[in-house]
Amino acid sequence: MAADQGAGPGRRRAGPSRRLLVGGGVAAGGAFTAIGADQMLGPGEDAPVVAPVVAPLHGGRTEPFHGARQAGIATTPQAHATFLALDLHDGVDRDAIRRMLRILTDDADRLTRGEPALADSEPELGLVPARLTVTFGFGPGLVARAAGDAAVPPWLRALPAFAVDRLEPAWTGGDLLLHIGADDPVTVAHTTRMLLKDCRGFAALRWRQSGFRRSHGSEPTGTTMRNLFGQIDGSANPTPGTAEFDRLVWCGDDDGWLAGGSTLVVRRIAMDLDKWDRLDRSGREQAVGRSLSNGAPLTGSREHDEPDFTATTAIGFPVIPEFSHVRRARSDNPAERIFRRAYNYDDGPTGGQVSNSGLLFASYQADVTGQFVPIQRRLAELDLLNEWITPVGSAVFALPPGCARGGFVGETLLA
Amino acid sequence: MVGLTARLGVFAGAALLFLAGCGSDGEPPAAGPTARPAGATMAIEDAWVKAAPDGMSAAFGELRNNGSQDVTVVSATSPSSPEMELHETVENPTGEMIMQPRRGGFVVPAGGTLTLEPGGNHLMLMDLTDPISAGDEVAFTITFSDRSTFAFTAPAKDYSGANETYEDGDMPMGGMGGGSGGATPEPTGAPAENTR
Numbered sequence: 001m002a003a004d005q006g007a008g009p010g011r012r013r014a015g016p017s018r019r020l021l022v023g024g025g026v027a028a029g030g031a032f033t034a035i036g037a038d039q040m041l042g043p044g045e046d047a048p049v050v051a052p053v054v055a056p057l058h059g060g061r062t063e064p065f066h067g068a069r070q071a072g073i074a075t076t077p078q079a080h081a082t083f084l085a086l087d088l089h090d091g092v093d094r095d096a097i098r099r100m101l102r103i104l105t106d107d108a109d110r111l112t113r114g115e116p117a118l119a120d121s122e123p124e125l126g127l128v129p130a131r132l133t134v135t136f137g138f139g140p141g142l143v144a145r146a147a148g149d150a151a152v153p154p155w156l157r158a159l160p161a162f163a164v165d166r167l168e169p170a171w172t173g174g175d176l177l178l179h180i181g182a183d184d185p186v187t188v189a190h191t192t193r194m195l196l197k198d199c200r201g202f203a204a205l206r207w208r209q210s211g212f213r214r215s216h217g218s219e220p221t222g223t224t225m226r227n228l229f230g231q232i233d234g235s236a237n238p239t240p241g242t243a244e245f246d247r248l249v250w251c252g253d254d255d256g257w258l259a260g261g262s263t264l265v266v267r268r269i270a271m272d273l274d275k276w277d278r279l280d281r282s283g284r285e286q287a288v289g290r291s292l293s294n295g296a297p298l299t300g301s302r303e304h305d306e307p308d309f310t311a312t313t314a315i316g317f318p319v320i321p322e323f324s325h326v327r328r329a330r331s332d333n334p335a336e337r338i339f340r341r342a343y344n345y346d347d348g349p350t351g352g353q354v355s356n357s358g359l360l361f362a363s364y365q366a367d368v369t370g371q372f373v374p375i376q377r378r379l380a381e382l383d384l385l386n387e388w389i390t391p392v393g394s395a396v397f398a399l400p401p402g403c404a405r406g407g408f409v410g411e412t413l414l415a
Numbered sequence: 416m417v418g419l420t421a422r423l424g425v426f427a428g429a430a431l432l433f434l435a436g437c438g439s440d441g442e443p444p445a446a447g448p449t450a451r452p453a454g455a456t457m458a459i460e461d462a463w464v465k466a467a468p469d470g471m472s473a474a475f476g477e478l479r480n481n482g483s484q485d486v487t488v489v490s491a492t493s494p495s496s497p498e499m500e501l502h503e504t505v506e507n508p509t510g511e512m513i514m515q516p517r518r519g520g521f522v523v524p525a526g527g528t529l530t531l532e533p534g535g536n537h538l539m540l541m542d543l544t545d546p547i548s549a550g551d552e553v554a555f556t557i558t559f560s561d562r563s564t565f566a567f568t569a570p571a572k573d574y575s576g577a578n579e580t581y582e583d584g585d586m587p588m589g590g591m592g593g594g595s596g597g598a599t600p601e602p603t604g605a606p607a608e609n610t611r
Contacts, residue, residue, distance in 0.1 A: 099550020103572065118463045119475075119572040201466065201549040201573050 085174025137177030137397030171393020211343025232295030260401030268393030289324030452563030456482030
């Protein structure tokens with residue numbers, strides 16, 4: 001997935017550091033074992049002589065920025081993500097939006113290659129891409145400014161109100177979305193600041209949400225994430241690169257300027273961990289319909305076993321309860337599926353709580369109305385998990401296709 | 416992004432046939448390195464210019480001399496400013512870093528580079544004809560001591576540094592056209608513009 005660091009075009013200023021990273025990565029084999037043995041035996045005379053080894057570095061790994069599709073969607077999720085929503089200043093017109101997107105595209109192109117952005121005040125922070133991706137999304141306000149109200153797709157607006165929602169304006173809406181992902185939080189912070197600085201003349205920050213998964217290297221790549229309820233989260237996801245994924249996630253030729261793009265729903269889901277603590281383990285598994293240990297449906301033994309909703313207990317109740325999350329999220333219509341790429345958040349609690357935690361629920365689909373809305377409607381009607389979770393933010397964005405070198409993200413709308 | 420087209424000055428027009436390598440339009444190879452005007456050996460990377468609503472601004476980038484002889488930049492022009500200067504940053508007798516016009520121009524060594532950067536050498540736009548907004552592409556032409564020239568464009572970026580270009584610290588707030596980092600007053604001790 002990740003391209004090798006050394007593949008990018010070299011720049012003089014960045015050269016030495018980049019080579020250093022690659023060199024470190026090469027000296028990888030057996031490093032952990034050797035370090036472990038050395039530490040156990042201690043530094044005494046009996047310790048075996050171990051050649052100095054360097055743990056494999058991954059900071060130099062890159063994800064290609066240019067391409068028919070934007071990076072950061074089908075990309076293997078990085079450990080850290082920040083979502084930024086901005087509102088355009090008054091008077092920012094089509095021409096200004098184009099200038100803004102050209103600048104941001106250039107920043108993203110350079111930083112994802114592990115090179116400083118132009119006019120980067122902290123260029124050394126730009127040398128560790130760590131699979132950095134920058135993904136652009138457009139809210140209805142940007143599309144209307146760029147191409148008129150008639151160009152705004154009918155689904156590109158606030159989702160229908162759901163009974164469970166307790167939406168706060170501070171986490172809702174936005175004209176422009178920038179989603180920054182990387183395996184290194186310093187890279188995310190630097191990229192965030194660089195992009196926001198280059199937005200100053202055009203837009204103001206509306207909200208910012210940061211989240212995390214397990215660090216790179218903590219678990220095998222491809223391990224389904226756990227949320228802060230301890231649940232394996234996202235087992236039913238379509239697999240990037242498959243025809244099914246392509247059909248479910250990417251917009252088609254009849255979507256005009258969005259062809260090759262996608263759509264994103266970002267929902268901030270507050271998770272009441274203090275209330276969750278009062279629920280025993282079997283109750284937690286019943287609420288979701290999956291085992292906590294490995295995410296297997298309660299009718300199966302492995303994470304990716306198909307749930308059997310017809311299986312019943314000895315006394316005749318469904319093994320996977322009707323009110324469980326997995327049952328309610330599942331549609332008989334195979335088109336009603338989404339690709340979720342969520343991140344945990346764990347912010348500072350207020351008011352005597354122990355935690356202020358939850359999920360940045362990022363859902364990608366070709367069709368918000370046909371895929372996301374029916375699922376969310378069913379979950380809002382009935383899902384035992386609603387006892388512990390509350391949507392507090394919601395925003396919908398159109399994700400334009402990617403661009404080739406020399407182009408810019410959004411050119412299909414603005415060219 | 417950055418235009419790399421080398422253009423010949425009037426004086427060097429006769430050398431057109433020796434200009435190979437600066438374009439992709441099938442010109443014949445150079446006859447020899449000594450015959451190449453300075454403008455034909457030049458390239459620039461990472462050029463950018465500081466966005467500004469009015470007054471002064473500055474352009475930066477990395478000039479590369481692909482030729483085998485040192486060349487000297489003696490002047491710069493841009494449609495965005497009727498007057499431009501080549502500036503350097505030097506320490507004055509009191510230890511203060513100040514900007515001043517570079518006497519004798521900038522030398523770009525053979526096979527080497529000259530870095531134009533905030534706090535260092537830069538191309539100074541003395542009086543903007545129109546606001547330079549972030550994302551604008553600004554055209555520049557630099558002239559060498561052999562009177563050959565090199566043209567390029569640089570994107571404008573909002574940038575809070577390089578405040579020596581704003582001695583009075585009297586910048587308009589944010590805003591689309593101006594948005595060059597807001598009204599940051601020049602910090603005490605920042606390099607001051609030496610007005611000859």
